[in-house]
Amino acid sequence: MDVILFLIFAVVAVVCAINVVVQTHPISSALSLVGVMGSLAVLYLLLGAEFIAAAQVIVYAGAIMVLFVFVIMLLNAGAETKKGRSYLIPGAPLLIVFLGLMAYYVQRYLFPESAVVRFGGFTGGGPKDIGNALFTTYLLPFEVTSILILVAIIGAVVLARKEIE
Amino acid sequence: MELLDSFIFITLIKAAVVLAVLLTTLAYLQWVERKVIAHVQVRPGPYRVGPHGLLQPVADIIKLLTKEDLLPPYVNKPLYLLAPFLAISMALLSISVIPFGPMIKVGPVITWMQLTDLNIGVLFILAVSSMGVYGIALAGWASNNKYALIGGLRSSAQMISYELPMSLAIAAPLLISNTLSLRELVMSQAGGIFHWNILHGPFPQVISFIIFMIAAFAETNRVPFDLPEAENELVAGFHTEYSSMKFASFFMAEYANMITVSAMATLLFLGGWMAPWPVAWGANLVPTVIFAVAGVTALYHGANAARKRDKRTLPVFGIIFFIIAGVFLLPIVQSWLLPLFWFAAKTGAILFLFMWVRATLPRFRYDQLMGFTWKFLFPVAMLNLLVTSFLVAWTTK
């Protein structure tokens, strides 16, 4: 059951990710990216990360990607017309070889067959555990990110406002 | 016996029942809305199809199903077809975690009146509702029509903006109840109206309830925030190019979202299926009294009928109301019918508020809509959350 779930959503994620790269219109890429994020959220659930799965959908798919779609719709710039210099022909095989080597290394040396994921094997990913860690061990990074967000808000407002003559 | 006890079988039965009830409610909610608005404007509303227009939803469904399914030229075909599907499926999905009542016993089976309980139930509903915006935004974009595009743009901007005060308003009662599971949320509010989160100490959540309701109006694109489909400037907004069942999907999605946010408000602030006062003070008699009064009213108006048809229909309604009032007294069904009644009554009251507001208020201007959430609603929600968390920390040992 776990294997079937993993395979389904892994395949969906990879197909959507390929679609992100090959689609010429940005809105199709954006929607495929939402597909990747959705299937990753299911995989997070499989790994026992309930809170992260929910945050993935709320923050990534529901807020960041909506912002992307909004900007694409607002600019309405249309599909990519000029073909980029095609690095794809030498690049793609190299990429695949590199990936294959990496996968082989990971499978062969880093993680033996005994290291497996079972649904329910790790239950420390609930909102309570995240909150505990966030407000004790990771309190300083948490506060720093809040300042980062503030800076980002001010930066976005300054960049996007109309010039007052 | 094996079959009855199996988890999958029970869940399938529950899902079928919930879906059937939900779809019927969706169809009749539209009839109720037309009736409510009509009576606010002192006219009878749907009246021709069936007694008091009761068969109007059926007629509407037949009309929408048999209409020609147009596919306009120059639309982005895959996205144009995906959008209504996305909107309706996301709207229906969130009903799966909403608890309608406590644990019940039907024959040999003991089960909760809820499809499934997640320990992140509240987050699940937030996630699903935040995905719903894609349906509207894509419909606007894929239609290749400037009115639809403006509708889609407005809707996505509005939904992102109002999600913030909504989440902050949800967070405050969660602090008091100390759980994210919707079932436990209701359990923590047991014991009468002064234990509901809207009135429960250390800090009654009246402000966050009001903020939640305002944000809910904006999230469901309802009057006074229905800018995405403002018909006197945008034709029909994002669904201008949609016809037949695709149009009906958007329509149903809007009503399903209304039901979801009303149910959320009930669960978060109004104690879910809990009665407002103890059984010792006659809480179990309330539905009987209400339906009996409705029956008497129907009989009275039947005797002094304003229209000729009412002379025959209203007494029948009166008798039906009396029968329902009697059913609530039967001890066999009381255990599951009473919680369901309270849940439906609270959710229905909030749905009525939606319709009442639609019949009363004019539409906002777009800059007013954005300024309102960023400059007023968001700071107030933040302040409310701060005070709540401070008081919760103060009173918790």
Next chain:
Amino acid sequence: MMNAVPISWFLTLSAILFALGVAGFLFRRNIITVFMSIELMLNAVNLSFVTFSYQHKEVSGHLFTFFVMVVAAAEAAVGLAIILTVFKGRSTLNIDDVNSMKH
């Protein structure tokens, strides 16, 4: 055996997604698509974090993922504002056309 997924599969998936993100980043010429490829890479890394978190039965990986999300949100806000400004000034989204510093 068939009821458990080897941890290496998750990591391989993460590597594939990351490589696709790199490919999109290098091959595409639309600023928004390039930006989305970066998000894809961040997502791939998040999957690794959560997987390692499972392996060590530790919640830290989730926290890193959480912080990555926050940073990604801030990045998207500023980045899209920059893209809007660029488009306003040059009416193009092609990165190769935004090269006035070169000349």
